[in-house]
Amino acid sequence: MFVTVEDEHGDANLVVYADIGRRDRAALVGARLLIAEGRVEREDRHAEVPILHLICRRLIDRTELLEQLGAVDGTAEGWARLLARADEVRRPEPGSRRDAAQAATRMQRSRAFR
Template sequence: MIACADLTRTRDGQRVRLGGLVLMRQRPGTAKGVMFMTIEDESGVANLIFWKDRIEAQRPIVIGAGMIGVTGILQREGEVLHVIAKEVEDLTPLLATVGQSVAVKGQAENDRAIAVKARDFR
């Protein structure tokens, strides 16, 4: 998976895989069954387009997921970037782990904690 911010360095027509929290879904009546979705990761946002056939094929995920992974094709129109969704995966169960710290054991022989002085501004 790439970060949403990395889309700016990706060429038009390239296949990409990214994921994030669903910020909004729009399905305008004038869009002929197309859905627009915005997702966000820690680096930024990405705009997704779901054609009608993709919505129907994976409706529960497209309509209900709080966090998704999507594979699609990057489409550039000037400075505007969209990902045309081809496959979508429900990552909502992973929401429970977002923000949790992960302990990583160091590789050094004399691995020890480092005391960091900080100020409490409350």
């Protein structure tokens, strides 16, 4: 199975062999945040566009980390230390920002393709 991932630097293919796919199926089809460990193969000498493959040996579901985005110790002082002088964040324009907990509940669930 191939899983294509993309970031600001380009595309990469996660190569997931059948035995890894069966073993780590829950992470493969259910994770919203996925860690893929493996061996990198890169071909850029004979290719117009560099080709990058990660031959996966392990897939880990770390979706629970998404809930911690924006979490602080829960106190006003914690936010003050984190934000320092970021006035645009402390006093955003009305309607320009959602609460982190509300944003997390609105995230789309991943879909299992069969």
